[in-house]
Amino acid sequence: MHSSLPSNLPRSQDGFHWTPQEGLQPGLPSLGVITPETEIKQARQTHDVIVVGAGYAGLSAARNAAKSGLSVLLLEARDRIGGRTWSSNIEGYPYELGGTWIHWGQPHTFREIYHYGMKPDLEVSQDHSRGVNRFDLITPDGTKSMSHKEEDALLESAVRKFIDVDGVLAREVMPFPHTPNANPDIAKYDKLSMADRIDQIKDDLTPSELAALEGFVLLCSGGKANNTGFYDIVRWWALGFYSYQGILDTCVTYKLRGGQSSFARRFFEEAKATGNLSYAFRSPISRINSRDNGVQVIAANGKQFTASRLICTIPLNVLGTIQFDPPLAPAKQQAISIGQINQCSKVHAEVRNPELRSWSGIAPSNKLVYAFGDGTTPRGNTHIVAFGADVNPLHPEEDVAVTKQSFTDLVPMDIQRVVFHNWSKDPYAQGAWCMFEPGVGTTYLDALRARHGNVLFANSDWATGWRGFIDGAIEEGSRAAVMAQEELGTAKPVSHRL
Amino acid sequence: MHSSLPSNLPRSQDGFHWTPQEGLQPGLPSLGVITPETEIKQARQTHDVIVVGAGYAGLSAARNAAKSGLSVLLLEARDRIGGRTWSSNIEGYPYELGGTWIHWGQPHTFREIYHYGMKPDLEVSQDHSRGVNRFDLITPDGTKSMSHKEEDALLESAVRKFIDVDGVLAREVMPFPHTPNANPDIAKYDKLSMADRIDQIKDDLTPSELAALEGFVLLCSGGKANNTGFYDIVRWWALGFYSYQGILDTCVTYKLRGGQSSFARRFFEEAKATGNLSYAFRSPISRINSRDNGVQVIAANGKQFTASRLICTIPLNVLGTIQFDPPLAPAKQQAISIGQINQCSKVHAEVRNPELRSWSGIAPSNKLVYAFGDGTTPRGNTHIVAFGADVNPLHPEEDVAVTKQSFTDLVPMDIQRVVFHNWSKDPYAQGAWCMFEPGVGTTYLDALRARHGNVLFANSDWATGWRGFIDGAIEEGSRAAVMAQEELGTAKPVSHRL
Numbered sequence: 001m002h003s004s005l006p007s008n009l010p011r012s013q014d015g016f017h018w019t020p021q022e023g024l025q026p027g028l029p030s031l032g033v034i035t036p037e038t039e040i041k042q043a044r045q046t047h048d049v050i051v052v053g054a055g056y057a058g059l060s061a062a063r064n065a066a067k068s069g070l071s072v073l074l075l076e077a078r079d080r081i082g083g084r085t086w087s088s089n090i091e092g093y094p095y096e097l098g099g100t101w102i103h104w105g106q107p108h109t110f111r112e113i114y115h116y117g118m119k120p121d122l123e124v125s126q127d128h129s130r131g132v133n134r135f136d137l138i139t140p141d142g143t144k145s146m147s148h149k150e151e152d153a154l155l156e157s158a159v160r161k162f163i164d165v166d167g168v169l170a171r172e173v174m175p176f177p178h179t180p181n182a183n184p185d186i187a188k189y190d191k192l193s194m195a196d197r198i199d200q201i202k203d204d205l206t207p208s209e210l211a212a213l214e215g216f217v218l219l220c221s222g223g224k225a226n227n228t229g230f231y232d233i234v235r236w237w238a239l240g241f242y243s244y245q246g247i248l249d250t251c252v253t254y255k256l257r258g259g260q261s262s263f264a265r266r267f268f269e270e271a272k273a274t275g276n277l278s279y280a281f282r283s284p285i286s287r288i289n290s291r292d293n294g295v296q297v298i299a300a301n302g303k304q305f306t307a308s309r310l311i312c313t314i315p316l317n318v319l320g321t322i323q324f325d326p327p328l329a330p331a332k333q334q335a336i337s338i339g340q341i342n343q344c345s346k347v348h349a350e351v352r353n354p355e356l357r358s359w360s361g362i363a364p365s366n367k368l369v370y371a372f373g374d375g376t377t378p379r380g381n382t383h384i385v386a387f388g389a390d391v392n393p394l395h396p397e398e399d400v401a402v403t404k405q406s407f408t409d410l411v412p413m414d415i416q417r418v419v420f421h422n423w424s425k426d427p428y429a430q431g432a433w434c435m436f437e438p439g440v441g442t443t444y445l446d447a448l449r450a451r452h453g454n455v456l457f458a459n460s461d462w463a464t465g466w467r468g469f470i471d472g473a474i475e476e477g478s479r480a481a482v483m484a485q486e487e488l489g490t491a492k493p494v495s496h497r498l
Numbered sequence: 499m500h501s502s503l504p505s506n507l508p509r510s511q512d513g514f515h516w517t518p519q520e521g522l523q524p525g526l527p528s529l530g531v532i533t534p535e536t537e538i539k540q541a542r543q544t545h546d547v548i549v550v551g552a553g554y555a556g557l558s559a560a561r562n563a564a565k566s567g568l569s570v571l572l573l574e575a576r577d578r579i580g581g582r583t584w585s586s587n588i589e590g591y592p593y594e595l596g597g598t599w600i601h602w603g604q605p606h607t608f609r610e611i612y613h614y615g616m617k618p619d620l621e622v623s624q625d626h627s628r629g630v631n632r633f634d635l636i637t638p639d640g641t642k643s644m645s646h647k648e649e650d651a652l653l654e655s656a657v658r659k660f661i662d663v664d665g666v667l668a669r670e671v672m673p674f675p676h677t678p679n680a681n682p683d684i685a686k687y688d689k690l691s692m693a694d695r696i697d698q699i700k701d702d703l704t705p706s707e708l709a710a711l712e713g714f715v716l717l718c719s720g721g722k723a724n725n726t727g728f729y730d731i732v733r734w735w736a737l738g739f740y741s742y743q744g745i746l747d748t749c750v751t752y753k754l755r756g757g758q759s760s761f762a763r764r765f766f767e768e769a770k771a772t773g774n775l776s777y778a779f780r781s782p783i784s785r786i787n788s789r790d791n792g793v794q795v796i797a798a799n800g801k802q803f804t805a806s807r808l809i810c811t812i813p814l815n816v817l818g819t820i821q822f823d824p825p826l827a828p829a830k831q832q833a834i835s836i837g838q839i840n841q842c843s844k845v846h847a848e849v850r851n852p853e854l855r856s857w858s859g860i861a862p863s864n865k866l867v868y869a870f871g872d873g874t875t876p877r878g879n880t881h882i883v884a885f886g887a888d889v890n891p892l893h894p895e896e897d898v899a900v901t902k903q904s905f906t907d908l909v910p911m912d913i914q915r916v917v918f919h920n921w922s923k924d925p926y927a928q929g930a931w932c933m934f935e936p937g938v939g940t941t942y943l944d945a946l947r948a949r950h951g952n953v954l955f956a957n958s959d960w961a962t963g964w965r966g967f968i969d970g971a972i973e974e975g976s977r978a979a980v981m982a983q984e985e986l987g988t989a990k991p992v993s994h995r996l
Contacts, residue, residue: 104676104963107607114977115976122677178617179620246739491565
């Protein structure tokens with residue numbers, strides 16, 4: 001254990017940590033690391049359900065299936081739960097390496113927050129009560145500073161112009177955000193990229209609106225202007241109660257005091273407490289065979305497991321690395337070969353600048369396009385969270401000097417610690433939260449959701465509601481568990497149109 | 499079955515129906531009526547859990563407990579499920595007698611909508627695409643007509659002035675709407691009545707803003723200006739994403755095509771399918787005894803039932819009719835004697851005026867203070883839904899001429915049918931959705947939520963989130979079921995801070 005990483009927690013191989021004293025070190029301590037890594041009851045025997053992947057989709061599926069009395073084997077490639085959402089506690093402070101913010105308007109998530117009694121754990125990222133209390137719009141022409149009220153007005157104006165293709169702020173385009181393709185004309189809007197849409201409205205935007213909009217939309221997408229589907233930005237808008245404030249509230253405001261891994265852990269512990277859960281971490285798989293009487297999965301180390309059903313929660317961008325027999329349907333294969341476009345780089349800095357607690361910035365031409373004060377560490381330092389996008393990719397571990405420069409190009413700061421997980425280079429993620437290029441959301445959603453024999457697919461990447469969010473993962477895991485329960489006889493059918 | 503009530507559905511004793519041909523008739527057909535009314539397995543034997551009340555709280559509690567393997571006896575005073583939420587299908591068209599609108603920002607509800615595959619059943623009440631497309635503000639000085647866009651602007655301006663006691667539109671007063679008393683200063687705001695708050699801002703309101711605000715707030719409260727707590731209106735605002743549009747979206751926009759009873763029925767059927775549910779409808783109870791080893795309940799007909807735990811979902815205003823032994827704690831008794839103040843009168847009219855499909859009106863001095871076009875019936879008529887408040891009480895069955903006049907005082911219409919349920923005169927409701935007078939929400943919420951020996955209390959009237967809504971009922975039923983499961987050993991503790 002490094003001196004700069006004081007923690008009683010076991011350490012994941014995932015993530016990176018840099019301090020001036022220690023330099024760059026791989027691995028981070030986390031509540032999400034499971035020890036011992038394997039606990040398989042009734043070895044060699046078949047299970048009712050194998051769940052592949054222990055992110056929120058897999059955890060929800062495994063927990064619900066185990067609670068209904070099914071025997072479950074959970075296989076996870078990593079040494080930890082949480083998938084693209086996990087937190088590392090460093091000096092008692094949680095850094096969120098992936099998914100972070102939740103909101104009571106995310107129904108699957110908030111039902112779980114109630115279930116686990118975690119409402120008192122909610123806290124607000126932003127604190128505008130102290131420090132510079134300022135927003136900087138940073139472009140090659142220089143930095144324009146303004147109040148957060150002005151920031152909100154600027155972005156609200158720009159985002160409304162961007163969204164308003166139907167004169168009713170997308171309520172016609174997407175009248176039911178949890179049924180995103182309900183409008184039969186939706187494919188028309190799904191042809192547009194973010195760049196196409198900006199092109200349509202650019203004469204209506206001030207230079208500041210354009211720069212702020214580019215930064216904001218790149219924050220949402222983690223991609224590029226020309227491969228980010230306009231449809232997916234409309235989706236966030238509709239899910240965010242058709243308002244800019246709603247997007248802020250739902251996507252970058254409320255987080256968990258103990259970190260996301262404290263939440264994920266509850267799912268795992270509840271599943272374990274049923275007595276019906278076996279699990280093996282550090283167990284990547286290579287092959288899934290669907291047979292008439294069940295499924296067979298072959299791990300990378302050659303071990304084989306069988307079950308009546310398999311719930312595959314492997315992310316879209318990773319599915320292509322798994323061999324399926326029989327082969328997947330052509331539409332699913334096409335969707336997998338297209339993938340999703342989010343290569344966001346999320347990086348945390350602990351900085352000796354208490355005044356930045358109330359700072360935020362957008363810099364569409366920088367390697368980090370969006371950043372803000374996200375907390376105060378136990379040392380009294382400010383925690384800055386920052387996001388880059390694929391348009392100007394940052395792989396923070398490749399050159400820490402470049403990474404630090406990407407922060408200080410935003411605003412001067414004295415960096416004492418950098419923490420991150422490179423999702424692009426992670427073989428089990430190959431990207432961040434799901435964002436589609438134009439056409440994919442309307443063409444391939446059903447194919448991605450379709451079963452393959454006795455294999456069910458559950459991942460936030462093809463959720464119908466909060467796709468790409470924690471909420472979508474829980475939605476999907478719950479859907480798959482109900483299907484397995486109904487088919488294996490522990491529940492009577494209740495859901496006729498899932 | 500009356501000719502004007504063609505329906506294959508069994509008929510509840512609840513509700514009233516009027517047509518020019520048949521006059522006033524009690525009783526309405528509903529999917530929520532359960533036949534046969536009793537099915538008790540293992541007669542005389544004790545159950546794990548008795549659930550008293552089959553509204554959404556009781557249905558959620560009974561279903562979750564039964565799914566976890568507990569034997570459940572559900573006792574309901576009425577002949578139907580749903581409590582203060584039920585629908586009557588008349589000529590294939592669902593009239594919602596009580597709770598109606600739901601939204602994806604209501605987490606407990608929408609999780610169930612997903613669970614039952616009912617997302618495609620969502621529809622929008624308002625249709626501004628045809629007809630007069632007009633809002634009327636009706637006061638003793640006359641009627642002021644305007645567009646719906648102007649209606650929204652008027653109400654948004656008025657409601658924002660009403661809410662904005664902290665300069666940040668109540669985000670400081672109520673930063674976490676699902677933890678409504680999180681702000682230690684909340685009691686200060688809970689001293690104010692709606693009338694007090696209007697008094698503070700009346701110099702800032704135009705006459706139209708004042709009239710619109712009075713009508714809107716009376717719609718929310720169903721009470722009077724001087725007994726409606728300002729706190730409870732702030733609560734709706736905060737739950738509605740701190741915006742007027744959010745209140746509209748969450749409270750009066752999205753409903754279920756098949757009616758609420760089609761939703762409630764799913765809970766009941768799923769509970770029944772477990773094989774663990776016994777039930778008796780038309781079984782009001784008179785007494786609940788909590789003993790060291792369990793509970794005993796005595797029905798009004800003298801029958802006795804015993805169980806290890808009892809989940810009491812009787813509404814606040816009815817709890818005083820039940821004898822508890824030992825007596826309830828003093829704080830709970832005080833809260834019961836104060837009760838909740840909503841005596842809303844909700845009345846439906848089917849009218850021969852297709853042009854009113856896009857009409858809405860507010861009339862703060864009328865017996866019906868708020869009304870709008872809510873649907874088109876199979877005959878091509880318009881369905882108008884209207885709400886009265888206790889300030890000017892309307893008991894629609896007492897004099898149908900007065901009831902009809904209350905509609906035609908709003909706007910001329912040719913009334914062909916009137917449908918309603920008088921919640922004030924209903925012995926098992928004694929009021930509509932829960933609204934508190936000043937001070938009650940901050941003083942008595944914990945007392946109302948507290949258990950009494952082996953009796954657990956679950957009702958939307960003391961939910962922490964969407965109190966008074968369907969969502970709060972599901973929240974509460976789920977909470978009680980988890981407690982019963984943990985105490986009776988079918989689940990390990992997961993919720994440490996409920």
